């Protein structure tokens with residue numbers, strides 16, 4: 001009996017060593033991902049693929065642009081929309097374009 005347990009533990013150690021980490025997505029919980037394309041199984045099309053990154057203006061981008069306008073610096077209003085650090089980085093499925101999560105800053 002003890003021999004069987006050792007044998008199964010050894011097998012699980014071999015099979016639990018993937019070549020690259022694969023993130024499994026749950027439809028309810030959006031994982032926080034890195035700032036580089038991730039290897040992910042899509043929750044929509046179930047394909048294993050690299051995510052496509054896209055920068056988008058978010059709530060903070062609009063607030064900063066509004067503050068620049070209100071303080072008289074209206075000529076700098078486009079600046080938040082041009083700076084990478086003022087926009088969020090989102091991950092999308094490269095097959096079906098499903099939104100998969102947000103990159104951690």
Ligand SMILES: [Zn+2]
Nearest residue numbers: 042045093096
């Ligand atoms: Zn997909």
